[in-house]
Amino acid sequence: MADSPVRTQRPLSPHLQIFTPYLTMVMSILHRITGGALYVGTLLLVVWLIGAASGPAGYARVQWFMGSIIGQLILFGYTWALIHHLIGGVRHLVWDVGLGFGPEARENMARLNIIGSIVLTILIWVVALIVR
Amino acid sequence: MSVFGKFSIQTPYKRVHGLGSAGAGTEHFWKQRVTAVALIPLTLVFVVVVILAAGKDYDAARRLLGNPFVALMMLLFVGAGVSHMRIGMQVIIEDYVHEDVPKIALLVLNTFFSIATGLACAFAILKLSFGV
Numbered sequence: 001m002a003d004s005p006v007r008t009q010r011p012l013s014p015h016l017q018i019f020t021p022y023l024t025m026v027m028s029i030l031h032r033i034t035g036g037a038l039y040v041g042t043l044l045l046v047v048w049l050i051g052a053a054s055g056p057a058g059y060a061r062v063q064w065f066m067g068s069i070i071g072q073l074i075l076f077g078y079t080w081a082l083i084h085h086l087i088g089g090v091r092h093l094v095w096d097v098g099l100g101f102g103p104e105a106r107e108n109m110a111r112l113n114i115i116g117s118i119v120l121t122i123l124i125w126v127v128a129l130i131v132r
Numbered sequence: 133m134s135v136f137g138k139f140s141i142q143t144p145y146k147r148v149h150g151l152g153s154a155g156a157g158t159e160h161f162w163k164q165r166v167t168a169v170a171l172i173p174l175t176l177v178f179v180v181v182v183i184l185a186a187g188k189d190y191d192a193a194r195r196l197l198g199n200p201f202v203a204l205m206m207l208l209f210v211g212a213g214v215s216h217m218r219i220g221m222q223v224i225i226e227d228y229v230h231e232d233v234p235k236i237a238l239l240v241l242n243t244f245f246s247i248a249t250g251l252a253c254a255f256a257i258l259k260l261s262f263g264v
Contacts, residue, residue: 039217042249049256056190132187
């Protein structure tokens with residue numbers, strides 16, 4: 001079927017790289033990228049919980065890694081991905097009930113998503129550093 | 133009369149199943165939204181738990197994660213999370229991988245990864261809770 005002449009001669013619709021990036025499109029891509037990152041990031045949760053469950057020595061190793069510069073950078077990225085995907089998910093739920101499709105609403109929600117995720121991520125880290 | 137109106141071309145057999153051409157219906161679509169809604173409060177609780185655990189020593193972390201309320205919230209977070217991420221990754225795989233063998237292989241790996249990470253987290257949480 002795939003190489004029948006009728007199929008191959010059909011015009012193709014423009015693909016992603018044809019379009020000039022615009023905000024809602026970038027946010028859509030970011031939603032998928034952060035989702036994929038969180039998928040891999042679940043391993044951090046596994047490492048943390050298994051480390052805690054395995055005893056003081058195991059937990060010390062996990063804490064050493066999470067406290068290192070690389071660990072902190074990964075955790076900061078994970079925090080932003082988590083919050084960004086969370087707010088983006090709420091945006092999708094708003095769309096699911098049929099709201100927020102207007103030209104202004106969708107732009108405002110996209111801006112709120114990116115600004116909110118950055119502000120909340122920094123806030124979480126400030127609180128975490130104060131509490132510890 | 134069906135919800136599709138009296139001009140539906142679906143056979144009565146198809147209509148009673150209500151699963152559409154893919155044969156799986158809207159189960160994943162709906163499950164993705166239910167888990168998304170559940171994950172809004174659960175993610176916020178998770179963030180608070182991580183903030184409280186950050187930088188604490190082993191005993192404090194173990195007491196926190198072993199607290200029945202915290203453990204239950206973490207179990208719910210992990211359950212909803214791995215279910216949500218498995219569907220999300222399946223969509224990504226189906227969007228970008230079109231050859232049957234790699235696609236099926238990745239879908240199986242996706243299932244393995246989701247169940248393994250979910251079970252690892254759940255096991256660790258329960259072990260901490262029961263204090264063995």
